Amino acid sequence: MQELRVAVLGVGLMGADHLRRLAARTSGARPVVVADAFADRAREVAGELPGVRVVEDPFDAIADPEVDAVVIATPGATHEELVLACLERELPVLCEKPLTTEADTSLAVVRAEQALGRPLVQVGFMRRFDPEYASLRELIASGDLGRPLLVHCAHRNPAVPAHFTSEMMITDSVVHEVDVARFLLGEEVTAVTVLTPAASRDAPAGLADPMVVLFETGSGRLVDVELFVTTGVAYEVRTEVVGERGTAMIGLDTGVVRSSGDGRRGQVITPGFRERFAQAYDIEVQRWADAARRGTVDGPGTWDGYAATAVCTAGVEALRTGRRTEVRLAPREA
Known part of the structure; x- marks a missing residue:
């Protein structure tokens, strides 16, 4: 894969940061779709970046045929369903912490990924x-x-x-x-x-x-x-x-x-925290994008998310x- 086409789900503080990072400072990847519960916010953020489309439903973004990978920066309570939907499509995922909000649901994500036979989910422990x-x-x-x-x-x-x-x-x-x-x-x-x-x-x-x-x-x-x-x-x-x-x-x-x-x-x-760990975020997203293009993970995975x-x-x-x-x-x- 020459270029990773990324959907960003959630464009609050962290999601908007990642969206701009993918557009300006990440090689081999570019954002193509954003989804957020606040449509006006999504349109405002996406409007800064040519070629980025807005969809209302995050599951539509995951199902979009032009999407190769997904960044999840929505509230933690939504992560389980979104990650599982990405795994169903076998899409690489960068999921901001927490993986899910409960230990049993995090374990369910671990087992779902294991059933695929390869790691696809990286959890956003940027440190x-x-x-x-x-x-x-x-x-x-x-x-x-x-x-x-x-x-x-x-x-x-x-x-x-x-x-x-x-x-x-x-x-x-x-x-x-x-x-x-x-x-x-x-x-x-x-x-x-x-x-x-x-x-x-x-x-x-x-x-x-x-x-x-x-x-x-x-x-x-x-x-x-x-x-x-x-x-x-x-x-x-x-x-x-x-x-x-x-x-x-x-x-x-x-x-x-x-x-x-x-x-x-x-x-x-x-x-x-964004100023303190700005370099860490840049390195994290670049290494995730590089690994995602190879169909794998280069960082903390689902077990790390579950254990945390x-x-x-x-x-x-x-x-x-x-x-x-x-x-x-x-x-x-x-």
Whole structure:
């Protein structure tokens, strides 16, 4: 396949970003169709890009004979049916997280893909494509740090939408640290504990912000996540690995350090996730498009999506009960 013709489902913040990325910064691929529940928004975004058609029904986009692959950036509750429809047509898919919103439906997608005999679905855990995370994983694999024992993570947002809940702090934010832990350590998370210290005075009523989440892995390693989504400052994501023979940290924003006229010295912190992971998104989509043209996947697949959803399900239960909760994963089939 010389050129991948892509349908983009959902053109909100992330979908519109991917649409423009495919049109301007992805070689060997171009968007041809968009679909969104808000037709006016779809027409507005598509109007910026010559040759991109708008359809009202996402299933019509999937069935379109001019579509070779699909990017799904619709709300999570719609993902199951859309991914299964793509698999029925044997179309390569880049599905933004979550794969689905429930562990059992994610597992059903895993099994549906397995029945086809080849991987077609990539899940949008973009941090795996970030050069800093890739370097950290290579360092761990080299053995220079010795065996990793602990991972410390910080995930801070300046603000979140008014509808954001404590459960969403796990399913929409901590989900990335779930995949980071699995990516860096190469094993599954087996249990989750959630601690809720005194809430920030700037947090909306009822939001348990900040939050500390503790993962346990199959070999007994621990990963702690400090989540704080109403800092009012900027977007900060840091990860530190503590090994038997050393430590390594990424996410320090150590670009240009400059002095200012008021006598302060420092560097700019990225304002949002799209700025922080812009390069990662570009690499992710390019590698997905390259793999899709070969009829395969080059990144986190359906099992990774299922495992992340299962951990988040346990995390939400731990938040509600205040107790350590074990992660229930089905046996992994070849």
